[in-house]
Amino acid sequence: MFIETLITEPILFLRIVTIVxxxxxxxxxxxxxxxxxxGDxxxxxxxxxxxxxxxxxxxxxxIFLCLMGIAWGQMPVNPSKFRSGKLGNILVSAAGPLSNLALGVLFIMVLKFLSNLSLSGLLSEDFFYLAARINLTLxxxxxxxxxxxxxxxxxSEIFPKLKPLQYTQFGLFAMMLIFIIPEFGMGLASIADLVIQSLLGEESAAF
Incomplete structure (x- = not known):
């Protein structure tokens, strides 16, 4: 379990929990x-x-983040109040992932700025690499x-025929598969690594 990292690698544990x-x-x-x-x-x-x-x-x-390394969040919204139902739902839904993309790019820029410095401790170069990696993966x-x-x-707003899936067990089944298959998460993280390395323009150590 992820909580074991607190004992084996406490700095890494604190970094991941803080960043997430x-x-x-x-x-x-x-x-x-x-x-x-x-308008909502x-x-x-x-x-x-x-x-x-x-x-x-x-x-x-x-608590689940500290124990298992998995977390979630929630923002209450009322789509019926959106000025434009379809466009509003797309914009509001996309805002969350786009914030993670922006954070990922920001941390990569910080990495570029710190490339000639030598930092240690919790907020080292490794911390900002991990922050970029986690946000791009998210x-x-x-x-x-x-x-x-x-x-x-x-x-589902672009392809309305997908909407009925939210009322089925498809989502639960698919999410279970994602968390059961560790290679899936590793694949997303590997893509994030490739993006970071290409934007940094140099070989960067992956975690």
Missing amino acids: IFSITLHELAHGWAAMSQ NTPQQTGHLTLNPVVHMGKESI FLFNLLPIPPLDGFHVF
């Missing part, structure tokens, strides 16, 4: 800000326009057209 909590919090806030821009004030009414990760993730998700993962992921809501 920060990234999910901004991911959910991006959904909320996008919903507000589309539900995020504000429910008190979700906050940087408090407990509000977005809940204690259960944070971006790719959340774009999968599987309910309840953001990608499904985007693609």
Whole structure:
């Protein structure tokens, strides 16, 4: 289990937990800000326009992250309030993954800036590489057209025939397969590594 990393590699454990909590919090806030821009004030009414990760993730998700290395978040929105139902749903759904993409690119830029410096400790060059890798992986993962992921809501608006899948067991079955097959997550992380290395223009050590 992931919690074993706390004993074997405590610095890595703290880095991953910190990055994931920060990234999910901004991911959910991006959904909320996008919903507000589309005329839905539900995020504000429910008190979700906050940087408090407990509000977005809940204690259960944070505990599960520390134990299993898996976490989730939630942003309450009301699509019926969107000025444009279809476009609004696409924009609000895509905002979360795009925030992770933006964070990934930002951390890569920080890596480029720090390339000539020698840092150690929690906020070392390895930390920013890991932050970029996690965020790019979250971006790719959340774009999968599987309910309840953001990608499904985007693609189901473009291809309405997909919508009935959200009322079936397809999403649950597909998510179970994803978490049962570790090679899938490793594949997404490998793609993230390739993106980072290509943007850095140099060989970068993967974790």
